[in-house]
Structures are given as C-alpha cells and as structure tokens.
Amino acid sequence: MAIVRVGLDIAKQVFQVHGVDGHGKTILQKTLSRPQVLTYFARLPVCLIGIEACSSSHYWARELRRFGHDVRLMAPHFVTPYRKNGKNDANDAEAICEAVGRPNMRFVPVKTxxxxxxxxxxxxxxxxxxxxxxxxxxxxxxxxxxxxxxxxxxxxxxxxxxxxxxxxxxxxxxxxxxxxxxxxxxxxxxxxxxxxxxxxxxxxxxSEPAKRLMKIEGVGPITATALVASVGDGKLFRSGREFAAWLGLTPKQYSSGGKSRLGGITKRGDVRLRTLLIHGTRSAMRSMAGKTDHKSRWVAELQRRSCNPVAAVALAARNARTIWAMLVRGTEYRVA
Incomplete structure (x- = not known):
C-alpha cells in the first residue's frame, strides 16, 4: 500500500524516516544522510510528514512543502509519550509518525x-x-x-x-x-x-499586522514584531484560548474525582513571547490606574482581589486572546 504518513527525525547529518500506510502498518524504515533527504522526498508520493520542532525544523518543513507534502511541526514533549521503547533515532521517528496522525495534536506554525x-x-x-x-x-x-x-x-x-x-x-x-x-x-x-x-x-x-497590534495596551514594537513573526496569521489555533494555552498563560490543572483544582500558569510554549506579554502588561497596568473604562476597572478589581503579578498574567492572557482575534480576522483593536 502507499505511504500516507511519515515521521522524520532530523539531525545534523543523519536523518531517520518511518512511514506507515493507511492502516497504520509500518512499510518504511530508512536512514538518510543530509544530502539524500531532499532527493528522496522529491520522489516520494505526497503524504503527511511530521517533524519535531527543533533547530532547522522550519527550514526542512519549508523545503519539503515545496514538493507538495503536508509538513507539520510538533513540540518534542508532545511526541515523547508515543515513544514505546528506548530513545534512539528509529524509535523517535516512529513516535513522530504516530504523534502527527493524532487528530487532537497541537502543531507549531511553520515560519517563513x-x-x-x-x-x-x-x-x-x-x-x-x-x-x-x-x-x-x-x-x-x-x-x-x-x-x-x-x-x-x-x-x-x-x-x-x-x-x-x-x-x-x-x-x-x-x-x-x-x-x-x-x-x-x-x-x-x-x-x-x-x-x-x-x-x-x-x-x-x-508591518500592517504589527501596527494594529501596537494599539493594544502593553504591546510595543518588540512584542508586536515577535508575535507576527512567530505566530503569522494565527489560523493554526482554533481559538484565542488555545493560543493563550500555547503561550503557557493558562493555569495548570490538578483535577480529579469531579473536583477542579487550578494552580499556577503552565509556562509552556514560547518563553520569550510569554515574557514580553507579561512585562508589557505590567507597564500597561501603571497607566491604567485610575481609569474608568471596562478593561481598567476589570484590572483594578483583579488587583484588589489578588495581587499585581496575578493581575498582570491575567491581563496578558486576555491580551493574547485579543491578539489572536486581530491576527485571524484582520480587525483593528477596540477598547473593551
């Protein structure tokens, strides 16, 4: 049967390929050297290819997409649970191949x-x-x-x-x-x-998207350009909440037996983007003090009920949802 899904474990010189057919049966296991990779995939029928998001992964994703392949990047910690045996190149490629086929897998945007x-x-x-x-x-x-x-x-x-x-x-x-x-x-x-x-x-x-994002309180040129370059149009995320979760701005859950327990933020995703957003909201909170608009009153109530760091993270998560909506819909910022 034809190969429908491939897991590609990339490195500097040695690349491991693992492919399966429509029934999930392994029909390809191959080791390639760096010069062989593009030639091999140029001849391979179009299929879904999974790669761990790491050094040079965006380059390989762009190159393989030129051949018509559907290439998707995944965070390494999402791939690890699918590795059945000890860590080596072959087992990593198999785990990547399995993970990329999961319908609820979260993927990393491929950067230009x-x-x-x-x-x-x-x-x-x-x-x-x-x-x-x-x-x-x-x-x-x-x-x-x-x-x-x-x-x-x-x-x-x-x-x-x-x-x-x-x-x-x-x-x-x-x-x-x-x-x-x-x-x-x-x-x-x-x-x-x-x-x-x-x-x-x-x-x-x-940058037109960056100029629109800079109208949000706490988002300056550095944060805006970093967001546009890292996220693109934001359409890889299904909602603003998913985008905020990808940034690690949502609480950890310790829920069991019907009891919901929430902890601190997960700190997953891009550390730099999350840091820029939180530092930006800390600056914005100082200028929002004493204002009577809905957003400023919401921040003031958070500060009263908890503390400044918690309010800053909550405002950063709210801004992240706003940023996602603006990038996906191409809209201007409207003060809440």
Whole structure:
C-alpha cells in the first residue's frame, strides 16, 4: 500500500524516516544522510510528514512543502509519550509518525524565511541585553568589594560610575581602570542594543499586522514584531484560548474525582513571547490606574482581589486572546 504518513527525525547529518500506510502498518524504515533527504522526498508520493520542532525544523518543513507534502511541526514533549521503547533515532521517528496522525495534536506554525530573519534580530538583541545585565552585575559586585553599594537600576549604576570618573569616590587605580573598562564594554552593548531596537521599530512601522497590534495596551514594537513573526496569521489555533494555552498563560490543572483544582500558569510554549506579554502588561497596568473604562476597572478589581503579578498574567492572557482575534480576522483593536 502507499505511504500516507511519515515521521522524520532530523539531525545534523543523519536523518531517520518511518512511514506507515493507511492502516497504520509500518512499510518504511530508512536512514538518510543530509544530502539524500531532499532527493528522496522529491520522489516520494505526497503524504503527511511530521517533524519535531527543533533547530532547522522550519527550514526542512519549508523545503519539503515545496514538493507538495503536508509538513507539520510538533513540540518534542508532545511526541515523547508515543515513544514505546528506548530513545534512539528509529524509535523517535516512529513516535513522530504516530504523534502527527493524532487528530487532537497541537502543531507549531511553520515560519517563513522573512519571519526567521526578524526573529534573528530579536535573538541578537536578547543576547546583548543578557550580556549587559551580566556586566552590570559584575561591576556592582566588584564595587561592593570596596564598600560601594549600588542601588537597583541602570541609572544608579551610571551615577556611581560618573562619581568614580570625577573622583567623587575613591578606588585603587588598578581597580578603577578595570571597572572602567568593564563599564565601557557595557556602554558599547547599550549602543548596539539601541541600534537593534531602532531596526525593530522600523520593521514594526512597515508591518500592517504589527501596527494594529501596537494599539493594544502593553504591546510595543518588540512584542508586536515577535508575535507576527512567530505566530503569522494565527489560523493554526482554533481559538484565542488555545493560543493563550500555547503561550503557557493558562493555569495548570490538578483535577480529579469531579473536583477542579487550578494552580499556577503552565509556562509552556514560547518563553520569550510569554515574557514580553507579561512585562508589557505590567507597564500597561501603571497607566491604567485610575481609569474608568471596562478593561481598567476589570484590572483594578483583579488587583484588589489578588495581587499585581496575578493581575498582570491575567491581563496578558486576555491580551493574547485579543491578539489572536486581530491576527485571524484582520480587525483593528477596540477598547473593551
């Protein structure tokens, strides 16, 4: 019988293929080298192909779709339960083949080259920001060795470094020179991160979906471009609640025997998107204080009943549902 479903376990050089027919019977088990992959699938009759969402998976999905195949990406933790035996390439490919055929499986949107290029800019900026934080912490720690305690915030650190430069604070010459060199490196990272942010702002201004999303409270150029590049048109998700669950903004369930118990958020999905949304809502909540519109009153009631972090996550989940609706329907933001 013809192959109807294939599980493809990808790697750098060795690729494992597992195919089944319409009855689920295994009729293909094959190992391919990297140069053989495209040639092999170009000759294979059109079928459903499953791949774990990992490094280079979006590239292979785009390439295989050019041959007419229906390629779907899945999070690795959704594939693991379908692996029957020990972990190896053949068992992984079999598990992928089984998982991709499940009717209720959740799939990862396949990104275009343009979307991946935008996310490359985001990843580079995040690396610079993390390096800047590491340098600032190193400087604070070194200053602390000489009895100089620096308060939280980059502004306080800059103030102390200015005082060191002007001689208002004394340090041994060698320590002063070393810390000054670290501070110069931090300033160069500041400059480069600002350059990346300007590029992201330009991309947001050129993107029609991003411009619409930026009208939501707490969604700026960085969040908007990251969402558009990662999610696309949002049609892979059946509802806004499913999109919020994919982001990990919904509660964990510990329900049994008819008793429903909800815990903290699941933290599944894209960590960066979830972080951007939550940080954005924290900023938005400050500007919403004292306002009388429905959304602001809803946030204020949440803050009264619980606390600011819970309200921020709840608002982020609400914004996620709004974002899904705007991307799928192509509508403008309407203040609730």
């Amino acid at each position: 080259e343009e979307a991946q290029a935008v996310l490359t800019l985001h990843r580079a900026r995040e690396l610079l920001v993390s390096e800047r934080v590491a340098l600032s912490n190193q400087i604070r720690g070194l200053l602390g060795e000489f009895g100089i305690a620096v308060a939280t915030g980059m502004a306080k650190l800059r103030q102390v470094m200015t005082e060191l430069h002007t001689g208002a604070r004394a340090l041994p010459l060698l320590a002063k020179e070393t810390i000054a060199e670290l501070y110069e490196r931090m300033l160069s990272l500041d400059s480069k991160a600002a350059e990346y942010e300007r590029k992201i702002a330009m991309l947001a201004a050129q």
